[in-house]
Amino acid sequence: MSIKVLVVDDSSFFRRRVSEIVSKDPDLEVIGTAVNGAEAVKMAAELKPNVITMDIEMPVMDGISAVREIMANTPVPILMFSSLTHDGAKATLDALEAGALDFLPKRFEDIATNKDEAIRLLQQRIKTIGRRRVYKPITPSVTKSAPTPVSRPVTTPVSPRAVSGSVVSPKPSIINRASGKKYRxxxxxxxxxxxxxxxxxxxxxxxxxxxxxxxxxxxxxxxxxxxxxxxxxxxxxxxxxxxxxxxxxxxxxxxxxxxxxxxxxxxxxxxxxxxxxxxxxxxxxxxxxxxxxxxxxxxxxxxxxxxxxxxxxxxxxxxxxxxxxxxxxxxxxxxxxxxxxxxxxxxxxxxxxxxxxxxxxxxxxxxxxxxx
CATH class of the missing domain: 3.40.50.180 (Methylesterase CheB, C-terminal domain)
Structure with missing residues (x-):
């Protein structure tokens, strides 16, 4: 069974380019394209893709907002495309925190030495994350505060779902007692x-x-x-x-x-x-x-x-x-x-x-x- 992909980008050229690359792999199938985040949210619910490729900067609704909505309502693996700039980095990290699984530079020449290698890398990334089950992300709320003793770590109950992009572990790992070994x-x-x-x-x-x-x-x-x-x-x-x-x-x-x-x-x-x-x-x-x-x-x-x-x-x-x-x-x-x-x-x-x-x-x- 092929991995169904929804391609989201406000650029018709980039939508076409990504769609062509995805379609070259017999294990992948483009089932739709969207021009903004609002369309992506709607189509994610209707088409139920296995993977979404998502731009960050788009009209109507940006990619980060779209990721949050999709992960809250119809969780699906999302691959972000980002510019290799400081602002692009911050936005990509926001998208990952919102629930996106992975990212790639939007300029394919930044990720590979030649066109064929870039095509293979994109196809591989989509297939890899397309095999994962995902769940609603859990957003941490931590700030710097007074120190707590390291010898008494807080034990946190195992959540029924892992962090964004992770699968449920049916049998949580059993952690042995400390070995007593000293480290530096x-x-x-x-x-x-x-x-x-x-x-x-x-x-x-x-x-x-x-x-x-x-x-x-x-x-x-x-x-x-x-x-x-x-x-x-x-x-x-x-x-x-x-x-x-x-x-x-x-x-x-x-x-x-x-x-x-x-x-x-x-x-x-x-x-x-x-x-x-x-x-x-x-x-x-x-x-x-x-x-x-x-x-x-x-x-x-x-x-x-x-x-x-x-x-x-x-x-x-x-x-x-x-x-x-x-x-x-x-x-x-x-x-x-x-x-x-x-x-x-x-x-x-x-x-x-x-x-x-x-x-x-x-x-x-x-x-x-x-x-x-």
């Missing part, structure tokens, strides 16, 4: 579905979280400053986009800048960050593998590393190096992932000691970190 750093690597997953986890961390945190999210360079700023406003810990020379501090999270590679060097208690352009042949900038590998050489066994939702296998080889140095590796479980690619790669390789649902991940990390 927390690493989190992720891709598709990561912005919402990171927000859900990090907003539960207290201001006095005892370790520095390195975040590696596959994201364009124009997006990471806005994402770091958003996380910092929502979280009690401090979050910033990493720069070369940053000395790691407990209770601070450092987001790898888009288009660059983030590495850890020996310096002080926890180390110092080095941001480099990296090799042109690298598939991911930033790469989870590169950051994880550098940490394995500096802090090794004193590391807790977590792989969250994402396509591909980035993080597997870096996790292998960390594991060989005595580090602890965890992966998000399949049921709560938007895309069970990166966590599956780590789990299938025998590198992860636990598969944990997104709803339980923050409490599990806090419990494990309480001995550090």
């Amino acid at each position: 750093i927390l690493l989190i690597g992720t891709s598709t579905g990561g912005p919402v997953a990171l927000q859900k986890i990090l907003t539960k961390f207290p201001q006095n979280y005892p370790h520095p945190i390195l975040l590696i999210q596959h994201m364009p360079a124009a997006f990471t400053p806005a994402f770091a700023s958003r996380l910092n406003a929502l979280c009690q810990i401090e979050v910033k986009e990493a720069v070369s020379g940053d000395q790691l501090k407990a209770g601070h999270a450092y987001l790898a800048p888009g288009g660059m590679q983030m590495m850890l060097e020996r310096a002080g208690t926890h180390g110092r960050l080095k941001i480099v352009a990296g090799s042109e042949d690298m598939n991911y900038k930033p790469s989870v593998d590169i950051t994880f590998a550098s940490v394995s050489k500096v802090l090794g066994k004193d590391t807790l590393a977590v792989i969250l939702t994402g396509m591909g296998a980035d993080g597997r080889e870096g996790s292998r190096m960390l594991k060989s140095s005595g580090a602890t590796i965890w992966a998000q479980d399949e049921a709560s992932c938007i895309v069970y690619g990166m966590p599956q790669a780590v789990t299938a390789a025998g590198l992860s000691s636990q598969s944990i649902g997104l709803e339980q991940m923050a409490d599990a990390i806090l419990r494990e970190s309480s001995n550090g």
